[in-house]
Amino acid sequence: MSEDKDLQEKEMQGREASDGNTKEDEYEKVCFLCRRPESKTGPMITLPQNIHICTECMQKSFDTMNNGNMNYGDLMSHMPNISMMDLSSIPNQVSEKQRVKKKKKTEEKKQEFTMKDVPPPHKIKAKLDEYVIGQEHAKKVVSVGVYNHYKRVLSSEQKSGEVEIAKSNMLMIGPTGSGKTYLVQTLAKLLDVPLAITDATSLTEAGYIGDDIESVVSKLLAAADNDVERAEHGIIFIDEIDKIAKKKNTNQRDVSGEAVQQGMLKLLEGSDVEVPVGANSKNAMVPLATVNTSNILFICGGAFPDLTEIIKERLNKKSSIGFQADLKDKYDNDKNLLDKVTVEDLRAFGMVPEFLGRLPIIFTLQGLDEDMLVKILKEPRNAILKQYEKLLEMDEVKLEFEENALRAIAKKALEKDTGARALRAILEEYMLDIMYEIPKDDSIGEVIITEEYIEHIGGPKILLRGQEPLLLQ
Incomplete structure (x- = not known):
């Protein structure tokens, strides 16, 4: 009887060990020194306590020890307070939410993500109608934009034909309480795609207190369970985008306005960005993952409170003297004044031309009556x-x-x-x-x-x- 129990315990331990190995196989190894995953560094050297070091960091360590004329014994004799490092005392400081999943094979990815899973625009709008009242034009624009985003991603993966479909990021303008954020939140419930909603008010230029610009991509990676392949098919909604407008009449460095717009140019157009996994800022203890933003759809939204005054000023310039002249207060009670917005009005508001050029689809939401x-x-x-x-x-x-x-x-x-x-x-x-x-x-x-x-x-x-x-x- 005791022998049978021992056999059963050994079988249970073997099963637990195999389950642990399968879980570990889902995640990439991360270098203990540079915090880069194995997909970026190549094969790693495994040390006790499940510590991994890439060959580049290991070579740098050897080069540091070999520099100068002193051998290892002389080096240690000049540093009497330093002893050999005990690797067993070093904890593995990569938390569960910071671990990077391995990329899946392309065959498995194509089976999971096909055109059959893409809802057509009229079905997306029909679902939005159940939650969002009014805003017919905005719901139509969002439905078509998301549908075309899926088709663009699939066409770029299949590499069919010579025509490359350009990415169409969107800029959503509407008064406060008109449903901008709620529209995107509802869209997140309807679509099986990673979606990250972030706020532009906390973004600052790199090197200053606040969230780096890459943090918006880091939130999308977290929404995709640190799966880089899935995150590259996602959507990012940046709310309060009007808060990063260029500051007027200031002599100080605009680290939260124009500098943020300039830093977001590469994200909107598409580039490889190194983002921290499971954290908002880069530091030595956080692993980094490379995300390509070419297939990520960006939707920006803002209230632009003083934009109506800029539109009125532009429209009133057309008035002239005489009986047929337009009145100065002609547009004061126009509830749909935002529909007349142009790129020139947004530039006068404080948005950089290069930033607006990467948001080709501009639409407005009506004020609620x-x-x-x-x-x-x-x-x-x-x-x-x-x-x-x-x-x-x-x-x-x-x-x-x-x-x-x-x-x-x-x-x-x-x-x-x-x-x-x-x-x-x-x-x-x-x-x-x-x-x-x-x-x-x-x-x-x-x-x-x-x-x-x-x-x-x-x-x-x-x-x-x-x-x-x-x-x-």
């Missing part, structure tokens, strides 16, 4: 009203909103001038007392939000179980 805000409240799949209905449904209470109440909420949201973000803030204010009082009384069966309650001249209607509705003052 009262009708669109009412639809946003109730129509999307995860609408705000549906969320509150679900919360009260857990208390076995039905929640309803009168149409006039929705109109009143939309009018208050327009006054705040923060787009759809104002809707939740307003509803949180009015639903606070209801969500507090409802769990106290088990006899309440239904709550109806009225216009009088929104206007602070009345209260909601409370319907008790099996009784007529009451008006809560």
Whole structure:
């Protein structure tokens, strides 16, 4: 019996060891000194404690020891406080999230990523319609752009024909709360492709405090589970792109404005970039991976708050003196003024011409009106009203909103001038007392939000179980 147990324990240990080896085979070896993966350095020398050193670093170490006329014994005699290094005391400082996966074979990659998996534009837009209200032109542009991005990647891999499809990065302009970030976040849920959403406000020129420009690619690599092949087929959305506009009337070095735009040129056009794995900045303890950005689609978005004034100034230059002259305030109430934006307007805003040249597709999102805000409240799949209905449904209470109440909420949201973000803030204010009082009384069966309650001249209607509705003052 004891012999059988010993055999079973040995079999279990062998299985665990084989499982560990298969997991290790998925990741590349990383040089302990230069932190580069094996795909970049070539075969490595393995030392105890699972420490790997590339041949280049090993040769540099030998050259350092052989420099001068002193042999190893003389060298150590001049440094009495230094003894032989114990490799067993050196921990392997590459964490799990910093390990680089080995590249898969091209045959396996082609089986996973084919045109059959690419949804056509009308299907992408149909899915976006379930979550995003309005913005028909923006959803159409994004759907076509993403679809063409997939086709471009596949055509470059198959190398069919002599025509090379150029990459079409996109610039999204729209007022705050119009749905720029939400549009891309929804797109990330629908597509099986790595997508990284980053903020341009924290980016600075290399060498200054803040995130390096390569950190946007590092976030995409993390979204792809450190798989370089998969990350090179991904999409990067850079939000708040208007915050890196060129600073005006300043004598200081513009490390977070024009310098960031200049540094992003090579990323947008396509180049090999060394990015840290599992970290935002390069240092001696972080492995590096090389990512080619030629097949990465960049979508930039920003509110550009003062851009409307620049457009008005350009349009008003056309006015002249006389009875047929345009009025100076002709465009003050134009809600779709951003649709008239040109590259010259963006240059006047502070964007570098070379940066704009690498964003050939420029489109705008419309400002939200009262009708669109009412639809946003109730129509999307995860609408705000549906969320509150679900919360009260857990208390076995039905929640309803009168149409006039929705109109009143939309009018208050327009006054705040923060787009759809104002809707939740307003509803949180009015639903606070209801969500507090409802769990106290088990006899309440239904709550109806009225216009009088929104206007602070009345209260909601409370319907008790099996009784007529009451008006809560």
